[in-house]
Amino acid sequence: MPDIVKPLSHVPYGKKFGLDTSSCGRCIGQPVIFDFRAIATMAASITMPKRPFLTLPFLLPSLTESLSIGAVRHQSSYRRTKQRLRVKPDASFGPSQQGRDQIIYNPPSSAPSVYHTPSKFLPANDVRRVMRPAAAATATADVNELPSVYKTQPERKYHLTPEDVEEIRKLRLNDPMTWSRYSLAKKFECSPLFIAKVCGASPEKKAIQKQVLEAVQSRWGPKRRMAREDRKLRREAWGRDE
Amino acid sequence: MKRLQLQRWSSTALSPRVRTNNRLHQQLYSTGLRLQSTVSPLQSESAISENVEDASFQNPDAMRHIRRAHKRKTQLQYPSPPVEAATQSAKLAALHARLYLPSRLPLQTLARTLVDASADSNVDFNNESLATLGHDLLANYTSEHLICTYPRLPLSVTFAAMYAYVGPKTLAAISKEWGIDNATVPGGEVDPGFLQFQRVAPGTAVEDISQLKSARPYADQKNWRMTVSSKIFYDDEFGDAIKGSVALGQGVTDETARATFVRAVLGAIYLHAGRPAAKRFFEQHILSRHLNISELFNFSQPARDLARLCARENFEAPVAKIVSETGRKSRSPVFVVGIFSGQDKLGEGSGSSLMEARERAALSALKGWYLYTPINPRVPSSMEEEGAAPWKPAHIDLGELLPTEDG
Numbered sequence: 001m002p003d004i005v006k007p008l009s010h011v012p013y014g015k016k017f018g019l020d021t022s023s024c025g026r027c028i029g030q031p032v033i034f035d036f037r038a039i040a041t042m043a044a045s046i047t048m049p050k051r052p053f054l055t056l057p058f059l060l061p062s063l064t065e066s067l068s069i070g071a072v073r074h075q076s077s078y079r080r081t082k083q084r085l086r087v088k089p090d091a092s093f094g095p096s097q098q099g100r101d102q103i104i105y106n107p108p109s110s111a112p113s114v115y116h117t118p119s120k121f122l123p124a125n126d127v128r129r130v131m132r133p134a135a136a137a138t139a140t141a142d143v144n145e146l147p148s149v150y151k152t153q154p155e156r157k158y159h160l161t162p163e164d165v166e167e168i169r170k171l172r173l174n175d176p177m178t179w180s181r182y183s184l185a186k187k188f189e190c191s192p193l194f195i196a197k198v199c200g201a202s203p204e205k206k207a208i209q210k211q212v213l214e215a216v217q218s219r220w221g222p223k224r225r226m227a228r229e230d231r232k233l234r235r236e237a238w239g240r241d242e
Numbered sequence: 243m244k245r246l247q248l249q250r251w252s253s254t255a256l257s258p259r260v261r262t263n264n265r266l267h268q269q270l271y272s273t274g275l276r277l278q279s280t281v282s283p284l285q286s287e288s289a290i291s292e293n294v295e296d297a298s299f300q301n302p303d304a305m306r307h308i309r310r311a312h313k314r315k316t317q318l319q320y321p322s323p324p325v326e327a328a329t330q331s332a333k334l335a336a337l338h339a340r341l342y343l344p345s346r347l348p349l350q351t352l353a354r355t356l357v358d359a360s361a362d363s364n365v366d367f368n369n370e371s372l373a374t375l376g377h378d379l380l381a382n383y384t385s386e387h388l389i390c391t392y393p394r395l396p397l398s399v400t401f402a403a404m405y406a407y408v409g410p411k412t413l414a415a416i417s418k419e420w421g422i423d424n425a426t427v428p429g430g431e432v433d434p435g436f437l438q439f440q441r442v443a444p445g446t447a448v449e450d451i452s453q454l455k456s457a458r459p460y461a462d463q464k465n466w467r468m469t470v471s472s473k474i475f476y477d478d479e480f481g482d483a484i485k486g487s488v489a490l491g492q493g494v495t496d497e498t499a500r501a502t503f504v505r506a507v508l509g510a511i512y513l514h515a516g517r518p519a520a521k522r523f524f525e526q527h528i529l530s531r532h533l534n535i536s537e538l539f540n541f542s543q544p545a546r547d548l549a550r551l552c553a554r555e556n557f558e559a560p561v562a563k564i565v566s567e568t569g570r571k572s573r574s575p576v577f578v579v580g581i582f583s584g585q586d587k588l589g590e591g592s593g594s595s596l597m598e599a600r601e602r603a604a605l606s607a608l609k610g611w612y613l614y615t616p617i618n619p620r621v622p623s624s625m626e627e628e629g630a631a632p633w634k635p636a637h638i639d640l641g642e643l644l645p646t647e648d649g
Contacts, residue, residue, distance in 0.1 A: 112590055114536045114609035120557060120586040121611045123637060128617070143582045146563035149596050238593075238601045239541045241609075 157189070164188060169199040176205035320430035322362035322438055328353035333435020341420060341507075343523075344515035351514060355506035358439030358499045360488065361428035369506035376509030380408045381479040383524045386621040389636075392535065394612050396642040397470045401481035402538045407528055409480060413501035416527060422503065424496065439499035442492065456483045517626060536609055544604040547643055548581065548588070551611060554643070558584040560607070562600045565590065579603045612642075 090106055122129045168188060171179040172195070181192040188195075201209070220228070317324060328334055328349045338352055351372075359370045384407045388400055395403070406412060417437070428438035458476040460466060461483065473481040488494055494502075512520035541547060548560050560581050569575040578592045579599035589610055591602025616637045625633050 111592065112606070114606050115613055115615070116610070117614045118586060118588050118607070118610050120583060120588060121614060123614075126616070143561075143563060143585050143587075146565065146580070146582075149562040149564060149579055149600050238598055239544065239605065241536075241539070241602065241605055 154191070160188060160190060160194075165198050168195060172199050173202060176202055177208075314431055317430040320362075321364075322357040322367055322428060323353065323430055323432055323434040325350050325353070328434050331433050331435045333433055337420065337422070337435060343507075344511060344519045346519075347511055347514040351510045352507070353434035355503055355510050356422075356434060356437050357428070358437070358494060358502055360440040360492070360494045360499070361438040369502060372506035372509035372513070373502045374505075374509070375512060376505030376507065379508055379512055379520060380505060380524070380528065383521065383621075383623065384408050384528065385479060386623060387529060390619045390621045391615055392613060393616065393637040394614050394639040394642070395535070396612060397474070398481070399535065399538045399612070401470075401473070401479075403533060403535055405480040406533050406538075407531070410497050410501035412531070413504040414497040417500040417504050422500065424499075437499060437503055440491075440493040442495055446492075458483070517623075521623065536613060539605075539609060539612070541605055541608060544601055544608050548604045548607050551608070551643055552583055554640075560588060560604070562603065564596070581607045614639075 117128075119129060119132045168184055172181075172184060179187075181195045184195045185192040217225070317327070331349070331353070334349050334353055338347070338349060343352070354367065355369045355372055357368045359365075359368045362368045365371060381404070384404055385400075388395065388403050388407075392400075422437050423435075425432045425436035425438045428440060432438060456476060458468075458472070470481070476484075478484050488498075508520055508523060511523050545560075545562075552558065552560050560583050562579050562581055565578045565580045567575065567577045570577075575594055576592055577594070577596050577599040578590065579596065579602075580590045581588045581600075581603045589603045589605070589607025591599050591604070591606050593599035593602050619636065620634070622633075622636075624630055
């Protein structure tokens with residue numbers, strides 16, 4: 001099982017949620033201990049547990065004790081708790097660093113400050129641009145390995161010609177009820193956003209759409225209305241970073 | 243706090259016969275009733291004069307009474323306290339000491355800063371000229387501080403920060419923290435340590451008091467769009483329309499009078515003690531107030547703005563990646579999303595949905611751009627100091643992203 005000592009200068013604050021399945025330790029300590037006790041008592045009474053221990057490696061205190069765990073029956077829960085909490089000290093406190101003067105900087109896990117300008121945003125003549133890369137290079141993992149927010153990347157084709165754009169405008173202006181944004185997007189194999197960028201809806205269509213929306217909203221009960229309003233407020237709060 | 247040397251107040255501005263070394267002492271032991279009150283008790287005049295006629299002239303008590311009655315009579319002629327009353331006021335001396343004002347600033351000028359133009363329309367005795375100077379100094383010092391410290395700040399945020407530092411609300415709050423009390427009604431017999439101004443009649447709409455004096459063409463067209471950059475040219479330092487002066491006899495609000503007073507104090511310090519003292523006073527009382535500029539931002543489309551910023555600066559297009567997550571299938575998941583441009587992380591944000599985390603990450607990246615601070619920023623006015631280092635040009639940015647029409 002890998003240890004949880006991380007590089008110092010960068011502690012991503014997602015780690016405080018104990019998100020790494022590989023890490024054993026401090027954050028998910030309490031619930032794990034509870035499960036372990038329950039399953040250990042079960043193992044004492046029943047000879048054949050439903051799930052063997054080795055498939056649940058996070059239940060085991062450490063690699064060395066993993067083999068003898070089934071044999072030890074009356075292990076004190078206090079000691080197990082202590083063992084769980086015995087986290088290896090950070091590398092900066094290690095003996096290898098003791099010889100020379102150093103600054104120990106172990107920041108608590110927190111969101112990065114907005115006053116700390118990213119290196120890429122520094123102007124070309126700023127001194128910090130040259131000072132930083134050495135520290136930053138060790139901290140960042142390969143970005144390409146991180147999962148994307150979107151399930152599929154949008155495929156960009158750039159296939160529409162000015163004539164197509166003219167066609168889109170003509171269709172949307174002449175028959176807005178048939179040629180909505182989505183039907184146009186389907187026909188021209190582009191995104192609805194592109195249609196909106198290319199041409200706006202006519203005022204009549206906007207008025208009709210407003211009436212449709214009002215008709216839909218008039219059927220909403222108080223709960224749904226309030227939930228929608230709350231959602232809108234939450235969304236606005238994102239922009240203020242609240 | 244250093245003890246003030248009271249003798250030095252008299253040396254520059256006062257007439258030689260006025261000796262202030264024991265004035266404070268006198269004030270403490272022989273306080274006149276009038277100076278303590280904030281209202282002029284006009285009714286009691288006749289009662290006092292009757293008493294005076296009965297008394298013998300040999301009686302020192304009666305003589306003092308007569309002198310005081312005469313003094314009161316002359317004081318009542320004036321709309322604001324006479325100049326010589328300043329040295330008698332314990333309140334003024336206490337205010338001078340409390341603000342740790344330079345000793346070169348005499349009490350008489352401090353008394354003048356407390357007289358608003360609505361109380362005394364004579365420009366030789368009210369604080370209007372001092373406030374004009376102080377207002378310009380405040381606007382200059384604050385704007386140069388903001389622009390040199392945060393060279394990339396958007397204009398609307400700069401306006402908001404200016405308002406937060408030296409807006410009328412802040413200045414009124416400062417004057418309250420200084421312990422300034424209002425005189426109920428201004429007058430010549432009131433203690434000069436009170437802020438004197440004529441109040442607006444209750445029920446008056448505040449907008450009606452000061453007529454608009456904007457140089458903007460078509461200023462009366464309320465529905466027309468005003469660009470933010472046009473506000474630099476036409477409007478005041480907060481991006482609001484310039485207000486005209488208040489009509490005579492209309493009175494001012496408490497907030498306006500207090501703001502004018504604080505501006506006048508800075509103007510008075512500048513005139514009497516010079517530029518370094520004014521700058522120091524500004525730093526100690528205005529810049530020392532904490533303002534978190536990152537809270538003044540409000541973005542509607544941060545991800546789109548960031549993409550446009552990266553395109554403008556020739557960076558790789560920003561990509562949102564999940565840094566870590568927990569409880570995706572649970573009721574309260576937390577996602578941490580980072581925004582990367584190439585291999586460089588621009589920002590990081592967390593939220594209970596991927597979209598929220600992404601928006602917040604884009605927001606933090608944009609704030610990281612806008613809140614860039616050069617190392618040891620210097621302001622132009624620092625060159626006026628003696629022995630200042632050679633001037634290095636301040637960082638000037640390309641400018642903020644302009645909003646597009648196409649949405």
